[in-house]
Amino acid sequence: MAENREFFYRRLHSLLGVIPVGIFLMQHLVVNYFSTYGPDTFNAVAHFMESLPLRIGLEIFIIFLPLLFHAIYGVYIxxxxxxxxxxxxxxxxxxxxxxRITGIITLIFVVWHVWETRLANAIYGTEINFDLMATILSSPFMFWFYVIGVISTVFHFANGLWSFFxxxxxxxxxxxxVILTYITIGVFAIFTYMGISSLIAFAF
Amino acid sequence: MAEENKTIKMIIQRQDSPDSQTYEEEFELPHRRNMNVISALMEIRRNPVNAKGEETTPVHWEMGCLEEVCGACSMNINGVPRQSCTALVDQLEQPIRLTPMDTFPVIRDLAVDRSRMFDSLKKVKAWTPIDGTHDLGPGERMPESKRQWSYELSKCMTCGVCLEACPNVNSKSNFIGPAALSQVRLHNSTPNGEMHKSERMDAVTGDGGLQNCGNSQNCVQVCPKGIPLTTSIAALNREATVNSFKSFFGSDYNY
Known part of the structure; x- marks a missing residue:
């Protein structure tokens, strides 16, 4: 392993993009989709996610660290x-x-998104609920920023899934x-639909 | 004949030495039937006068076999990297633009230094050692179906067109490129070559190896020999995956 470090890092980059980051992304978009069922349903589901045991550990080892490595090495690539x-x-x-383009856009989007929600919660104690997102997305600029961010993230995931295989x-x-191309187009379509529907539900 | 008066226009990117500035020079030369780009270049060499009527130096390029098996005469012809011997003038849009392949350092005019590729072949040990201190006897036989399949991989002429098209082969990376990777697969596939498989796999997963492929799949699109380069790369990926799982906790022998 020591002599082929580049191989190890590249493979790690590819793996982390799907497991756990890709799986987290799908979970996140599914949870957000509950916003289309109404604010109360969304708040209940979001609260369930918030009250998972060992939450900080889950966040650090399943989301932050893998995402950080994937992002930094990805920029280099x-x-x-x-x-x-x-x-x-x-x-x-x-x-x-x-x-590569969506990777960079996604990085900018995710940094801003994490700052505005999770870090705001950690630092200022901002409560994360339906209203927070509704307030953020009431500005047309932020709404379109999120639309572009979500499409770019889902594209990066779906196409990354193709190259993972x-x-x-x-x-x-x-x-x-070729068959995998069609499958990943399906993945892109489904999760883009879910993501955009959630944004619309929050904003309007 | 009416044909006598026809001329062909060429715009050639020129460079006098490896470090000097590039410049474009236009040429107009008499058309002959069945001309290829090489015969047009030979005509310029015979009569080195540019379109303005000025005497100039003959354009320098490399060539060898003239039948698309040596790879030496590769260059960008109207933006497409290919061999100039099989580029027929009548099938090309005019003016015909010739530029050297820009992945490689230019020696002069259209001739480039393809050492990067040959060094890669050495790095991945793209050969089958058959010499010993005594007669090793005939090699093992190979199933005919496998021989036919591996023959396709052996058509590689190290022309460099796949490296020219690859976005990950550039001055910022030391990626060895698709050609050498496919040669590893070829030599791993023969009964004698297989004996050195582990050495090649080590080289291929080393610095600048397999992992640098970004799956743009340009190589397989541009390969003049139709070699299934991306299939070779994916197959090596599979092999590397299996090996990395097998020796995940270390191993006292190499596959």
Whole structure:
């Protein structure tokens, strides 16, 4: 392991993006979707998540640390590539570029989002509930910032899931990779729908 | 014949030495039937006069086999990296723009230094050692179906087109690129080559190796030999995964 550190870091980056960060993202979007059932339902579900045992430990080891590594190493990966999709406009090459662009957008979005919610809660004791999100999203600028952030995050996850399967050698043949493309498009569509629906439910 | 008066226009990116500035030079030369880019370049060499009628230095480029098996004459032709020997003038839009492949350092004009690729082949031990201190006898036989499959991988001519198209092969990274990776798969697949599989897998998961692939899959799109490069990469990924699980807690032998 010592001599192929780069291999280890790259594989770790790929793994953490899906497990646990990707799984957390799906869970988060599902919980948020309860906002479409009304403020009371959302508050009840959010309260259930808040009262999970060992919450701080879960947050640190399942969310913050993996996310931090994925983000920092991801920025390094993004800036060591030299995108050329205008010259080679193949589908996968565009996905390659979008993966890096959405990675950066997602990082900015997530930093702001965590600051505004979880850190505000930790530092100022801001209560996290339906009203907090409704207040934030009542500004049209923030609403569209969140829309772009959610779409970009879900894209990065869905397309990252595709490359996860290739990176770990699960989908080897071109055919299996094409089928996986359709599956990940499905993942993108479902979670984008859920995310945007929640935003609309909070804001309007 | 009417054809006598036809001319072809070429715009060539030139560079006098590895460190000097690049500049463009336009050429207009008489059209002949069945011309390829190389014969056009030969015409410029025969009569090195540019479109303005000025005498200039002949354009320098590399070539070898002239039948798309050596890879030496690769360059960007109208923006597409390919071999100039199989680029037929009549099938190209004019003016024909020639630039050297920019992934590699330019030696002069269209000739580039492809050492990066050859060094990678050495790094991953892309060969099968067959010499011993005594006659080792004939090699083991190989199933015909497997031989046919691996023959496709052996068509690689190290032309560099896949490295030119790869967004992760650049001056900021030391990625060895798709060509060398696929050669590892070729040499791992033969009964004799398989004996050195672990050494190659170590090299391939080392610095600048397999893990640098970003799955843009340009390589397989541009490969002039139609080599299934991305399948090779994914298969090596699978192999590396299996190996890393097998020796997760350490192992006293290499697969």
């Amino acid at each position: 993004a800036f060591t590539s030299s995108p050329n999709s205008f010259k080679f406009g193949y589908f996968r090459n565009w996905m390659f570029v979008f993966q 290739v990176t770990w050698g699960i989908t080897v043949t071109p055919r299996s990779q």
